[in-house]
Amino acid sequence: MKKSIYKSMLVLALTTILLTSFLITGVMYRAFYLRMQQEIRNEAIFISSAYNLIGQEFFSSIADQESSSRITWVASDGTVLFDNMADAEKMENHLNRPEIADALKNGFGEAVHLSKTLGTQTFYWAVRLNDGTVLRVSATTNSVFKSVLGFFPYVALITLMVILLTMIIANLLTKKIFLPLNNLNLEDPLSNDVYDELSPLLIRMAKQNDQIKSQFKKLKEQKEEFNAITENIREGIIVLNNKGLILFINKSAADIFNVSTQDIINKHILTLDRSITLQKAIETAMGGHLFEDIFAIGENSFNLLASPVKDEVVVKGVILFILDVTEKQSAEKMRREFAANVSHELKTPLTSILGYAELMKSGMVKPEDISEFSDRIYNEARHLIDLIEDVIRISRLDEKNVQLPFEEIDLLELAKETVGRLSSLAQQKRIKLSVGGDNAIIFGVRQILEEMIYNLCDNAIKYNYENGKVDVNVKTFSDQVVLTVADNGFGIPREHQSRVFERFYRIDKSHSRETGGTGLGLSIVKHSAEFHNAKIRLMSKPGKGTTITVIFSREQ
Structure with a gap:
């Protein structure tokens, strides 16, 4: 200008x-x-x-x-x-x-x-x-x-002199005109005392400044709300333009791909991951169609949803929603395995009961053997009932569907009572049981805690050598209460230690059936601890014994 x-x-x-x-x-x-x-x-x-x-x-x-x-x-x-x-x-x-x-x-x-x-x-x-x-x-x-x-040379000379003078004066006048304009306070236009002709412009600028501030404030609030929502949800969200460049990525998505939210902006989506599933998702969404599938990153599985952003018929960009379904798939796998295992575990005693019953029905059992066959049928039925009851317990603990009251419980006294119920079983195998430690009050459900202690001690007795020992100890700390059940029995090989808390998992299936276990004991222990927000630690060496520690937080 x-x-x-x-x-x-x-x-x-x-x-x-x-x-x-x-x-x-x-x-x-x-x-x-x-x-x-x-x-x-x-x-x-x-x-x-x-x-x-x-x-x-x-x-x-x-x-x-x-x-x-x-x-x-x-x-x-x-x-x-x-x-x-x-x-x-x-x-x-x-x-x-x-x-x-x-x-x-x-x-x-x-x-x-x-x-x-x-x-x-x-x-x-x-x-x-x-x-x-x-x-x-x-x-x-x-x-x-x-x-x-004839006059032209004189006119030209005069004109040249006047032009030079005009250039100097024009330059000075231009600077003088623009000096107030260059010094305008655009932040507060109404505070300027300049040319009267600029007053309408300055008034309009002041109004526009107010509108811009108001709109900027709203945009800032909307951005903060958007960031608060997107940064605190588990789902990963990625926004792409029509060229596949990343316009926005939230923290969850950045963590999934192990990148920085700032460094990846304006880079192509395939710099995050070049999997076939992701490429197909982008191509499908760019074509204007919705895409959904499961893809894997490392050992984790994610549900990928690619949605096109359209302006009438033109695709302007793509929004990717990424949800970690690793736990869901693991749970689904566990449910399938659980259903298969339950079916198998139920089939075994039922087959035995059916077999004994058919023999008795057909008259092939001698009268003197009827008592033995009835005893076998009873034991299998008892085992079947125990199995069903354990399955029901685990299902309730999974769903937090326990209609029992929370109360203050002395964990040491509860351990003594529970161990007392197992004294006859311990005497049969000449196992020495001992309970000691500190009186510790925790807040929990008595029946669930009793079942947890019972299963820990029951396993320690069943999977122990004759003349072995089982020590139950309760220790209190400033912020924790620790329950320890230790034995000097068979022990657990290292390759099985990470799976012993799974449902129906058995290290030695033939020995487990001999002991009459359902395969759900340690799984009930795990779910009982999780129900009370406690942590479980396992230490074991084959042939030297096993120590299982349950750590309760005093805050919980």
Whole structure:
């Protein structure tokens, strides 16, 4: 804008100077033109008056005198009688000259003759004398073009000087004009005291500033709300443009792909992962269709949903929703395995019961063996009921569907009571049971805690050598209560330690069936601990024994 104003001022000044020069030249020429006509007219009148008084002797008196004007005396028939600058006898007839013709007819006549070759113009004035002859006076001067051309060097010099001066003044004026504009306080337009012409603009700017601040505040609030939502949800969210470049990625998605939310912006989505599933998702969404599938990153599985963002029919971008379904799939796998295991575990005792019953029904059992067969049927049915009850317990613990009250419980006293119920089983295997430690009050469900301690001690007895020992200990700390059940039995091989808490998992299936276990004991222990927000630690060495520790938080 500054350059435009500066150029406009120069162009205006230059145009003004040139136009003024030509106008002045025209005015001067016009004045000169009129003055020349007047002088010729006056001179012609003066000479005609002298001729009328003196006669033709007047021409004899001026024949040898130098004059700037040309004086010609013409007879009424057009014959040149006298000319002070040429031989009258050699001159052509002037009857057809317009000024001569007008003078003979009207008493006077005038004409101007322009010579393009010489660049001059001649003024003629003719007057009819008393004797009927005509007196013509003429004067020659430069034409207007030649006059202007003569003035041009001076005009050009003056114009150049004025242009230089104009450039300096224009530069200073431009700076002076823009200095207040450059110093405008755009943050508070109404505080500026500048040109009155800018007042409407400044008022409008102030209103727009208020609108912008209000809109910016709303945008900031919306952005904060959006960030608060997207950064605190488990689902990964990625927004792409129509070229596949990442416009937005939330923290969950960045954690999934192990990248920084700032470093990955404006990079292509395939820089995150080049899996076939992700490429197919992008291609499908860019084509305007919804895509959903499962893809894996490392050992984790994710549900990928690619949704196109359309403007009528044109796809403007893609939104990716990524949900970690590793736990869900693991749970689904565990449920399938659990269903299969339950079916298998139920089938075994039922098959035995059915077999014994068929033998008894067909009369193939001796009367003295009926008691033994009934005892076997009873034991299998008892085992079946125990299995069903354990499955129900685990299902309730899984769903947190326990309709039992929480209360303050002394864990040491509860351990003593529970161990007392197992004393007969321990005596059968000559296992030494001991309970010790600190009295510790925790908040929990008595029945669930009792089942947890019972299963831990029951396993420690069943999977132990004869003459072994089982030690139950309760220890209190400032923020924790620790329950420990340790034995010196068979122990658990390292490769099985991570799976012993799974449902129906058995290290030695033949031995487990001999002991009458359902395969759900340690799984119930795990779910009981999780129900009370406790942690489980297992340490074991084959042939040396196993120690299982349950850590309760006093806060919980």
